[in-house]
Amino acid sequence: xxxxxVGCGGMGLRHxxxxxxxxxxxxxxxxxxxxDRHGPAAEHVAFEAERLMGHRPAVFTDLTEMLDRQKDLxxxxxxxxxxxxxxxxxxxxxxxxxxxxxKPMGITLKACRQVMEAAEKANRTLAVAGNYRRDPMNRxxxxxxxxxxxxxxxxxxxxxxxxxxxxxxxxxxxxxxxxGGSFILEQGVHISDLVLYFMGDIDTVFAxxxxxxxxxxxxxxxxxxxTFYGHRVEDEFEGQEEIxxxxxxxxxxxxxxxxxxxxxxxxxNASLGYQVGVSSVHGSHGTLLLPPSRSxxxxxxxxxxxxxxxxxxxxxxxxxxWELDDMTARFWNDxxxxxxxHMDFEEIDRTLIAVELQxxxxxxxxxxxxxxxxxxxxxxxxxxxxxxxxxxxGRAITMDEVLRGQIETYQNxxxxxxxx
Numbered sequence: 001x002x003x004x005x006v007g008c009g010g011m012g013l014r015h016x017x018x019x020x021x022x023x024x025x026x027x028x029x030x031x032x033x034x035x036d037r038h039g040p041a042a043e044h045v046a047f048e049a050e051r052l053m054g055h056r057p058a059v060f061t062d063l064t065e066m067l068d069r070q071k072d073l074x075x076x077x078x079x080x081x082x083x084x085x086x087x088x089x090x091x092x093x094x095x096x097x098x099x100x101x102x103k104p105m106g107i108t109l110k111a112c113r114q115v116m117e118a119a120e121k122a123n124r125t126l127a128v129a130g131n132y133r134r135d136p137m138n139r140x141x142x143x144x145x146x147x148x149x150x151x152x153x154x155x156x157x158x159x160x161x162x163x164x165x166x167x168x169x170x171x172x173x174x175x176x177x178x179x180g181g182s183f184i185l186e187q188g189v190h191i192s193d194l195v196l197y198f199m200g201d202i203d204t205v206f207a208x209x210x211x212x213x214x215x216x217x218x219x220x221x222x223x224x225x226x227t228f229y230g231h232r233v234e235d236e237f238e239g240q241e242e243i244x245x246x247x248x249x250x251x252x253x254x255x256x257x258x259x260x261x262x263x264x265x266x267x268x269n270a271s272l273g274y275q276v277g278v279s280s281v282h283g284s285h286g287t288l289l290l291p292p293s294r295s296x297x298x299x300x301x302x303x304x305x306x307x308x309x310x311x312x313x314x315x316x317x318x319x320x321x322w323e324l325d326d327m328t329a330r331f332w333n334d335x336x337x338x339x340x341x342h343m344d345f346e347e348i349d350r351t352l353i354a355v356e357l358q359x360x361x362x363x364x365x366x367x368x369x370x371x372x373x374x375x376x377x378x379x380x381x382x383x384x385x386x387x388x389x390x391x392x393x394g395r396a397i398t399m400d401e402v403l404r405g406q407i408e409t410y411q412n413x414x415x416x417x418x419x420x
Contacts, residue, residue, distance in 0.1 A: 001361060003029040004097075006063050006088055007079035008036035008045040009170065010229035011102060015079050017346070018353025020052035025330060025354065030362045033070045033097050035060040038233035044233075056117040063088060069097045075125075075364065077357070078102060082186070083179050083418055086111035093122040094317070099192040100127040100360045103189045104381040105374065107181050108411040109403065111420045112381060115375040118262055126362040127370035128377030131352035132190050133197045134359075136324055136338055140291055142297045143322040144315065145198055149301060151285030156199055156263040159278040163269025167216040167243060169225065172236030175216050175245035178417040179236070183269045184209070184246035185346050185384050191267060192383035198281060199257050201379070204388040206396035207253030216243045224345040237402070251387040265387065272289045294348045298340040326360055378403065385411065 003019065005012060012034075022028050031049050034057045036042040042059045061064035069074070077091040078085055078101040086106035089099045099119070106112035113343045119126035132138060145153060152406040168186065172237050173179035180186050196202070218241050223231060237243050250268035257263065279290035286304065291297035301310040301318075310318070317336055323336035325328070332338065343351070356372070363370040382403045390397050392409035401407045408415070 001029055001364070002032040003075050003077055004033040004066060004070060004073050005031060005045070005057075005077045005079060006035040006066070006145050008034055008038070008041040009079070009232040010038065010160050010225065012041075012079040013045055013228050013231070014075055014299050014349055015050070015229040015353055016049050017350040018357055019077075020049070021350045021354040022357050023053050023114075023338065026256040026358060028358055029075070029332045030055070032055045032073060032371040033058040033060060033066055034348050035066045041231055041233050063091060066090065067349065073097055075099065075360070081179055082181060083107045083414075086115050086420065089115045089126070090118040093118040096122065096124070098360075098364050098395065100129060100357065102129045103193075103377065104128070104185060104384075105377050106381070107185070107418065108414050108420065109378065109382060109385060109408065110405060110411065110415050111418065112374070112378045113405070114420060116378070118375060121189065125360065125364045125370065126374045127356070127363060128372045128374065129353070129356055130190075130193050130372040130377065130380065131356050132194055132351050133372070134328065134355045135293050135333060136328065137291050137295075137297065137340065138197070138293060138300060138313065139324060140319070140322065140339060141288060142198060143319040144288060144299060144301065145281060147287070147319045147322070148286050149318045150275050150281065150283030153199060153259070153261050153281050153283045154335050155261055155276050155282050156195065157280045157282070158195055158263065159266045159276060160187065160191060161271045161277070163213075163249070163273030164250075164272050165213050168249060168269060169229065170218050170221055170234075172234060172240070174237070175243045175247065176236070177247040178414055180247060181400045181414065182388065183249050184251045184267055184388055185381070187269070188251070188267055188384040188387065190293070191265070193376070194381035195263065195265065196383065197378055199259070199261060199263065201258045201382060202255050202386070202399045203258045204256045204398050205253055205383070205390060205394050207251050209248045209251045209385040209388055209391050210260040211245065211248055212250055214244055215246050217241060227346065248388060252399065253387045253390075267387070294345070294352065296343055296348065315339050327362070329354055331355055333366070
């Protein structure tokens with residue numbers, strides 16, 4: 001199948017490496033075209049694609065022109081600024097293409113609903129990139145929960161605190177509510193998707209939010225990510241080292257799951273001099289400690305009557321029927337049962353992107369829904385907004401109210417900005 005990529009910044013390059021990994025393993029997608037409004041960025045990604053896959057994709061700086069001229073395209077991979085995801089997806093569906101879009105598929109839930117309507121009208125596949133859940137260690141953690149290894153899940157703790165005064169990914173548009181939504185969206189949809197993956201649907205949410213670090217400074221990027229972003233063209237606040245942000249940087253919330261379990265979700269990139277990360281599920285028999293996604297580290301179970309934690313291969317007897325699916329196992333040397341793995345970040349990153357792209361391809365070929373379809377992607381964004389909206393509503397809110405658009409005060413300004 002012929003695939004086109006729109007968005008050739010850091011994440012676009014990472015997707016290109018994932019497409020190349022998939023090309024080597026399965027020969028699934030031929031990268032036929034790349035598009036970015038900044039020509040040098042598109043040329044860089046095209047060069048890397050040719051180096052890795054032996055053929056050079058056509059280069060465009062305008063999506064409409066690419067769709068008009070590349071008539072044999074089967075699918076579009078959208079890796080642009082968040083506020084353009086929905087409009088590019090709708091344009092692709094109208095051109096008859098299948099679409100995978102980076103998370104979130106729209107910057108607001110109203111935009112997401114428009115994307116889902118366009119996919120249904122065009123009878124084309126819609127997939128949302130969500131690679132954290134595809135990490136084999138998160139697959140194993142989910143299997144342990146489902147198997148009752150810690151008993152009945154009672155509550156979850158998900159705390160991600162750090163950031164300080166730095167600008168996320170050194171990207172100017174991420175400081176703007178109308179372009180990126182907020183840190184609670186950008187990072188939060190990863191966290192939200194995992195929370196829902198492990199614990200199921202949510203009933204009610206209450207949270208408080210704020211902008212504690214209103215000035216953001218350009219600083220050195222995370223070492224794992226810096227290698228992907230050197231070619232990127234910065235078109236927002238170019239040359240400006242200190243940027244004023246209008247997007248929330250902190251959310252502290254409590255949730256009640258439909259299962260009856262409770263949860264605390266705290267996200268902030270405004271903590272100066274200290275960072276902390278806690279991901280744990282606490283059950284009636286014990287506690288499951290979740291490893292950082294994309295680290296290869298094993299989950300860990302702590303039991304009240306056992307001095308030593310259960311980790312590594314000792315976890316596998318607790319889930320005797322669990323194994324990775326055929327597709328994912330192929331990317332891990334056909335090993336179906338593993339409790340840890342050792343890969344550098346770049347290999348993990350491109351492998352998990354390749355897995356989500358392969359799922360997208362198989363969904364197209366078999367006319368099934370991808371694992372992270374429009375509704376799954378919308379629920380992940382819905383939880384992020386369910387953390388942002390209660391401060392405006394002044395009360396606890398339900399996820400259903402957010403998903404149906406009955407509460408969208410925080411989003412109204414963004415909707416007006418993007419014209420949905």
